[in-house]
Amino acid sequence: MSKKRIITKRDFLRTAGVTTAGAVGATTLAAPYVKAQAPxxxxxxxxxxxxxxxxxxxxxxxxxxxxxxxxxxxxxxxxxxxxxxxxxxxxxxxxxxxxxxxxxxxxxxxxxxxxxxxxxxxxxxxxxxxxxxxxxxxxxxxxxxxxxxxxxxxxxxxxxxDPCNFVTTKPIRSVEDLKGLRVFTFPTGGRFLERFGVVPVTLPWEDIEVAVQTGELDGIAWCGATEVYTVGWADINKYYLTNNISGAxxxxxxxxxxxxxxxxxxxxxxxxxxxxxxxxxxxxxxxxxEAHYRTTGGKLELTTIPESEWKQIEDEAMKFWDEIAATSDRNKRVVDILKKYAETMRAAGAPYRYG
The missing domain is CATH 3.40.190.170 (Bacterial extracellular solute-binding protein, family 7)
Structure with a gap:
């Protein structure tokens, strides 16, 4: 019968020291988070x-x-x-x-x-x-x-x-009404809208509200109804154009x-x-x-450019796509994907695309 080994305090400390050293090495390699560290x-x-x-x-x-x-x-x-x-x-x-x-x-x-x-x-x-x-x-x-x-x-x-709709101090009911409008918008969106007489303006976010109130801006083409109401722009404008430049x-x-x-x-x-x-x-x-504020917001009058007239904007967008595609091979790959996607959605029909 084998004798049971009696572990002395000295043996325990020596063994524990070896184990601890190994653990420290592993800890160093794995670099785990320690609660005492600053986050x-x-x-x-x-x-x-x-x-x-x-x-x-x-x-x-x-x-x-x-x-x-x-x-x-x-x-x-x-x-x-x-x-x-x-x-x-x-x-x-x-x-x-x-x-x-x-x-x-x-x-x-x-x-x-x-x-x-x-x-x-x-x-x-x-x-x-x-x-x-x-x-x-x-x-x-x-x-x-x-x-x-x-x-x-x-x-x-x-x-x-969200989508990109116009919210303005002046009503927009035709493409002609876009001419001369000074709006806060995005760089590329602004370049496109210039084709219809829009004057894009770049300002710091915090200055937009005052710019509309003082007449420096006629409105904003930056967002949809949700943002317009959330950030307070519905309080300083009068009209909301339901046609959007892009859906998201x-x-x-x-x-x-x-x-x-x-x-x-x-x-x-x-x-x-x-x-x-x-x-x-x-x-x-x-x-x-988008639906909630259009129907229950109550602060903005909704206007719409007839679909047959709005087609001018959409047709011009396709020309704009081709111009961007010509700027680099990678941009052409993106435009090709956008065209393929649009074709697929139209072919799929409702609910992907109506009309």
């Missing part, structure tokens, strides 16, 4: 002003900060709060801020496909078109390819916002590459889930709001 801290700036940010991003960031359980905290900043909107991309690239939520167009992303960010004329009818185009028609791969050519910034995701805004999430690669994988995944959470919230919030 990772990011600064994220959105394109949206304070009232709008309450819906388009804040719920998801609040959820992230809670789910991160002390390992990481994201501080959220609204439009122009840390850097001007037009410098947002460069600020992420330089590490001035860690992440951003914005369309590629207005944050001046130096990629050819940035023209398709925000509202590319007639590119979509409904908000679901945007995630379908990115996730099932190949735009995700194209955006990843384009951003991979720019050092310091990693593109993560694109999602949909397309916006991106980008991060500073170095800061992104520093994150452990589980926090990267949590951040991606947070982005998806934000995409989902906007899908139902905007879809609810």
């Amino acid at each position: 990772i801290r990011w600064r994220l700036q959105t394109y949206a002003g304070a009232a709008l940010a309450e819906h388009v991003i804040k719920p998801s960031i609040d959820a992230f900060n809670k789910a991160a359980n002390g390992e990481m905290v994201i501080d959220l900043y609204t439009a122009d709060q840390l850097v001007p909107q037009g410098e947002l991309f460069r600020a992420v690239q330089q590490g001035t801020i860690d992440a951003a939520q914005s369309d590629d167009d207005s944050m001046a992303a130096p990629i050819d496909v940035s023209v398709f960010g925000a509202y590319f004329p007639s590119a979509s009818r409904y908000s679901l078109d945007v995630p379908v185009l990115w996730e099932w028609y190949g735009l995700r791969e194209i955006w990843e390819e384009a951003y991979a050519e720019i050092p310091g910034v990693t593109w993560l995701s694109a999602g949909a916002w 805004w397309a916006g991106s999430y980008i991060v500073n590459t170095e800061r992104w690669e520093e994150l452990p994988e589980h926090l990267q995944q949590l951040y991606k889930l947070t982005i998806d959470s934000s995409h989902y919230y906007r899908q139902h919030w905007y879809w609810w709001g």
Whole structure:
């Protein structure tokens, strides 16, 4: 019969010391988070002003900060709060801020496909078109390819916002009424609308309301009814044009590459889930709001340009597409995808497309 080994206090401490040393080595390699460490801290700036940010991003960031359980905290900043909107991309690239939520167009992303960010004329009818185009028609791969050519910034995701309608102090009932209108809008959208006599104006977000009140602006072509009522623009305008330039805004999430690669994988995944959470919230919030405020808002008179006349805008958009396609091979690939998608939706009929 074998004798039982009696473990002395000295044996235990010697064995424990070896085990502990091994554990320390493993800990160093795995670099797990320790509660006593200070949390990772990011600064994220959105394109949206304070009232709008309450819906388009804040719920998801609040959820992230809670789910991160002390390992990481994201501080959220609204439009122009840390850097001007037009410098947002460069600020992420330089590490001035860690992440951003914005369309590629207005944050001046130096990629050819940035023209398709925000509202590319007639590119979509409904908000679901945007995630379908990115996730099932190949735009995700194209955006990843384009951003991979720019050092310091990693593109993560694109999602949909609201349609682009005119809200103005003057009624619009025909294409002719667009002539001379000074409106706040997006860069590419403004370039397109100039063909119909619109005068696009660029201003900081916080100055828009005063500019409408003082007559510097005749209105806004930036959003749909949900935003118009949420941010207070329904209080300073009189008319809402039901025809839209595009059915959904397309916006991106980008991060500073170095800061992104520093994150452990589980926090990267949590951040991606947070982005998806934000995409989902906007899908139902905007879809609810567009109908709700048109029918019950009560502050704006709805006007409509007859469909037969509005076709001028849509036909011109197709010419605009071809002009953009000629600027680069990658832009042509995007336009080809948009054309294929539009053809598929028309062929599918209702509920994808009516008429």
